[in-house]
Amino acid sequence: MRMFLWDFTSPARDGAIENDIVIHENTHGVTNRMTGGGTGRCLQTTEAGGMGEGWSDAMADWNAQGATTADFVLGQWVTNNPAGIRSHPYSTSATTNPLRYSSLKTLTEVHAIGEVWANMLHNVYASLVSAHGWSATARTNPDGTEGNIVFLHLFLDALLLQPCNPTFIAARNAWIQADANRYAGANKCVLWHAFASRGLGVNAANHNDDSTVPAGC
Template identity: 75%
Template sequence: MRMFLWTRTTPQRDGALENDIVVHEYTHGITNRMTGGGTGRCLQTTEAGGMGEGWSDAFASWTEKTSSAVDDFVMGQYVINSAAGIRTHPYSTSATVNPLRYSSVKALNEVHNIGEVWANMLHNVYASLVAARGWSATARTNPSGTEGNIVFLHLFIDALALQPCNPTFVTARDAWIQADVNRYGGVNKCTLWKAFASRGLGVGAAGFTDSSTVPTGC
């Protein structure tokens, strides 16, 4: 894992002193090793590499939650000494605060920018699960709970092992849906679909063209 000094301030600030950056980098180790059976070579396309950045931001956000409130999350405020952080938008359930959608990827070709789209989708998935199932203050030590933040983390990890090498937004979404079937019997299906569809990754989304459609019954 490589950590760096950030040069935007004087004196320079050490990324190792900001928890969300440390968690972001550790999560690269998880996603690279679990996707594609441990090869460490299955997040190589621009889209998959971008999603790798997104998972890392999303997991950093998960570790920062201290209550059931799903506030906007800003990455990297300390290292650049700015409330705006290092991303283009805060992660938010508000489309005004963060307008990024599946179709936004069409105009992007840099992995961190693509990652923002995926991380914001997962921010919305997290918010939906917590709204539906509640929040546990002991999620880090009691993985057997049924609260939304615990469910989110299980599905986050389970889906990595189910998705193909070099996943796309669509195949990664499908892995989340399948992970819920495998672990929870699919009880969160509609919650997941509605969250993904709210940002354009509904049924029929393809080629970075949005779809807000959810399955029949949802």
């Protein structure tokens, strides 16, 4: 894995010693290999590549969380700046982070698109932890029922289910299918509510927001 020196500070700071940067880069290796059957060539469209950046931020976010879900900022140390390297903190507050599915209408850069996806996943994470609690041993025990463990299972399962070069819609559908497969759909409504809260509801399409959830949710 190729890491870089950041020149925001003097002396420069090495991205290899900030956990969230290392996790971000490592997760590119995971998402590129797990999407589309291991070809490493299935996050090539702008939208899919954008989600690639988003998964990488979301994995760093997952690692940083504790018993109470907090806003997450990437790259604070390499920049020596509490605002980090993204436009907004990842947050359950739509005031703190107003990014929604329809933000894709005007975003063209993969990291910026990734922020929309990572913020949706932050909200999915927060909802699952709210529903099922938080495990302090999630890094070493994948068998727990807590929300942070459920989140990571669905995160990884969905990568394998989604098609080559997924859209946001296809990636959301993969999360719903992953939950149907692993948990018999126990989290279906939690997932739909979280995605729909940021515009990726049932009738979302072509970067137009929709906040609808399925009947029964």
